[in-house]
Amino acid sequence: MSMHGRPFLASVTRLSELNSEGLPFQEFPREQWANADLVVGEVLSEPGALSKVELSTGRLIDLMRGDRIVGALGRRAATLECVGDFESIGDDLQMDLMTPGGLLGKITSQSSFLGPLPRLRYLGHATVQGGKVSLANYVGRLPVHSLKIPVVLIVGTSMSAGKTATARLLIRLLKQSGWKVAAAKLTGAARYRDILSMHDAGADHIMDFVDVGLPSSICSEAEYTQALQQMVARLGTLNVDVLVAEAGASPLEPYNGATAIGLLADQIRFTALAASDPYAVVGVMKAFAMSPDLVTGVATNTSAGISLIEKMSGALALNILDESSWTRVNQLLLSRLSGIEGAGG
Secondary structure: OOOOOOOEEEHHHOOOOOOOOOOOEEOOOHHHOOOOEEEEEEEOOOOOOOOEEEEOOOOEEEOOOOOEEEEEEOEEEOOOOEEEEHHHOOOOOEEEEEEOOOEEEEEEEEOOOOOOOOEEEEEEEEEEOOEEOEHHHHOOOOOOOOOOOOEEEEEEOOOOOOHHHHHHHHHHHHHHOOOOEEEEEEEOEOOOHHHHHHHHOOOOEEEEHHHHOOOEOOOOHHHHHHHHHHHHHHHOOOOOOEEEEEEOOOOOOOOOHHHHHHHHHHHEEEEEEEOOOHHHHHHHHHHHOOOOOEEEOHHHOOHHHHHHHHHHHOOOEOOOOOHHHHHHHHHHHHHHHOOOOOOOO
16 A cells, blocks of 8 residues: 555565554755665656566565655666666655665666656655664674685676576575575665575575665675675574575676675685676676686577687586586586585585
């Protein structure tokens, strides 16, 4: 229910203790706005194909003009969809739902292939005892320590390259071999769907940057490092053997992917590179001096793509959508993880 009734709580608010029934909110001056603030917006645009918001259950709700949404101020820089940030919201207080998960800001650049996203008007910040709240209010602080479990890393040459599909297969293979698996999306923009699909694939525990207070991972390196350290601290409390970690978008984009990879480097045992284009494989490998154990993704959908990738890069490429490749993927994965005590038993 919305239409000036109780607002929809977008999935980015899932850690909060906010109750949509009678939720208090009030306007705050622009100089007090900050990344990850929880705000209320009213839908101004007419319904369209992309007029949807994702709830904390992962369910998508169709939006109508007049509906209200609670989301988080943030930033997005999607190469194939849109670019925007909350700092660009003008005096008219109009903003856009930059992801269905509740990432709010003003779009400054948008692909002509993407339809119109919902336009909203800022009504105010969600408040608790008269003070504005952010995602950080709901993240407890744990002692920082290094990661002790091995990491299976999935990176991409771009968004929509096939990273999450790759993660799902690797999780399934590890679970079939008896491993206890944690899965995490290290970077990207708020959307619950990806890590929920990792849970559906069998991951024992899931988390992403939202769980440590970020609506997207576009922020200063220092802020992101602190958030990732908290994610590592939470992983340390779990009884798992391995972490399957996806770095959203690509490491070259402003989502702190390179920072994430650097912080976890000592524990990375297997790297899969999901590629949208054969030539992009070479670009990422050169930029990061990276030699992936496996190239997957859209670029491997045909034998021609696989041949070109292997010819240009020397890396092994497999179409993981083809079931006949799974035995080889499994053998390669387990060979990289072999000899790790307490795993796979």
